[in-house]
Amino acid sequence: MPKMPNSAPLPPVPPLAILNCSSPANCSLGNLSAIVHADECHGNQPLFVIMAIAYSAVAFLGVVGNLALILVIARQRELHNVTNVLIANLSLSDLLMAVMCLPFTFVYTFMDHWVFGAIMCKLNSLVQCCSVSVSIFSLVLIAVERHQLILHPRGWRPSLSQAWLGVAFTWTLALLTATPFLLFSVVTDAPLRQLPSIFQEHYRGKVVCVEEWPSREFKLTYTTTMLLLQYLVPLGFIFICYFKIYGRLRQRRNLMDRMRENKYRNNETKRINVMLFSIVVAFAVCWLPLNVFNAVIDWNHEVAMNCTHNPLFSLCHLTAMCSVCVNPVFYGFLNRNFQRDLRAFRLCKSLSVREDEY
Template identity: 50%
Template sequence: MMNNSSRPWWDELSWDQSGQCRTSVSSTTFLIVAYSAVIAVGLIGNTCLVFIISRQKEMRNVTNIFIANLSCSDILMCIVCLPVTVIYTLMDRWILGEALCKVTPFVQCMSVTVSIFSMVLIALERHQLIIHPTGWKPVVGHSYLAVAVTWMVACFISLPFLSFNILTNAPFQNLSLPYNPFTDHVICMELWPSERNRLAYTTSLLLFQYCLPLSLILVCYLRIFLRLRRRKDMVERTRDPRQKKAKGSKRVNVMLASIVAVFALCWLPLNVFNTLFDWHHWAIPSCQHDIIFSACHLTAMASTCVNPVIYGFLNSNFQKELRAALYRCRCWGAPESYESFPLSTVSMEVTKMSSLSVIT
């Protein structure tokens, strides 16, 4: 999911070539503005989502705990990884010390793993509630245990970055110059015992951080979609006057489709780039390496902004809770009165007509 040796291949460039690879002022400005916007929106949106969920006791249900866990991993990404990525991409050398060289890719891999596993847990929980409404139902205690296991597994998966990320100045030593001004410059890169080990690990990350979770999510949401559609047809056949349920079912379907589509689309470019880089790095033009990587990485990081929108800001109850919180700070208008429902939950009541309490 990430390219930690994402620097230009300096050891394959001559001095004349490297001089032609300088980043323009406009592209540098765009990167700074775009990454800054992603950091700001991601931090504000996810912090608001966690705050709203944590402040209301009735909102601490299984789904919301998973959503808050997803937001926490996105917050960690915005605080640690995004600023470092901007600095490293613009400087083309590492100036942040050995500790951050090891910790940053470790945190990024861990955060991405937690985010994806949280989406899988949300999909599995919704699948259980909708497909088997009378069967076993996870409780809050189970969700906290699942969150703890998710973080432990993510830490274990990310451990190789702590071992194999190093600082080195070897690329700058290969420059053929009468006087080399870059002898004290270093880069942060992966140094594995063998190329086979590196490819095995990166390929495993691609499978366990993208392909397999996405496949499982697709299966869960496809079954949910088909079940909701069947229930909607049953309601229409009985001419149920409660049209709000039919409208809510449509909203559920749109939200479920959006979750899968945004997750897949945001991370697809970076996964394609990393796969190409790992197996055929010579196919990527040396001078375009950084700009291509930055575009793919920025697209992937945009998922930290989209999640609060999908899970929170399209939720009317979340908006009302946020307005009420701002009103208490004397920053907003009068609070709206409404019946408080937990975010993104499905009613577990089952009637003879299999009616569904929609996500509102």
């Protein structure tokens, strides 16, 4: 893994690439004897600069965009509906990811050791797992709401209070599923003390944030379950919902073309559904590389014992982190209604400041 540039010569392979890691916050004590040609891997300053710029841009857009989206929905009462409550919940999870995971993971990846303490070691893993779970669970609830609205307009539809219950449920379930990260994430120097002598001096007095699982079988069972729970099963359910929505809208199109008012309403409904489905597709695409990377490393960690581990992980992780920008871009800045509400929010804030001056 590349080393953060400094005035001293960059060390060879960092420990994260050889500790059976599926992510910097998801490392376990592995078989260190598999290191080969460690002295051929060196830090890459151009790569660090490029990744630093990319991570900074994603973090900035994620924080500013999601914060703006949450504030607009919170301040505009006419936006208080089921879909927007769930969208705000999705933005909150993305905001936490941008603040709590992006910077720490980037620094850890390029510094080769953990400098943020034991509490942050546990919180970083916990928050990332929770945020991903809340995001996908929110997308599931949005799909259910759209499914009921389009296919069963006169049947049961979630109320605003039920939407808030859904928000509470997503966070409760996310926290429960992330509990192992809280229990097993530890700060230790044990892996570093097992490294070959060529590494010993550089890593003297340093620690890493790793997961000490009860057994390899326990870890594989948990990570495979989370892959199903956080990605494959929810996305399959969501795609089925939107496929049924698409089919129903196609059936209605000919009937609604006869009346201009209904045609406009149908176009607006279609626009909203396309926007929400685009968020789902973007989420699936962003998280696919990292999920594949994690699965491969978890089941065959020997493939990580080479110089390509860190650049490949960084690319996969950065792609996943781009998901924190998806919600503001699709729902916000490409949405004329949101742009109008954002201008109204800024105008109200400006008028409030002027009134305070008198």
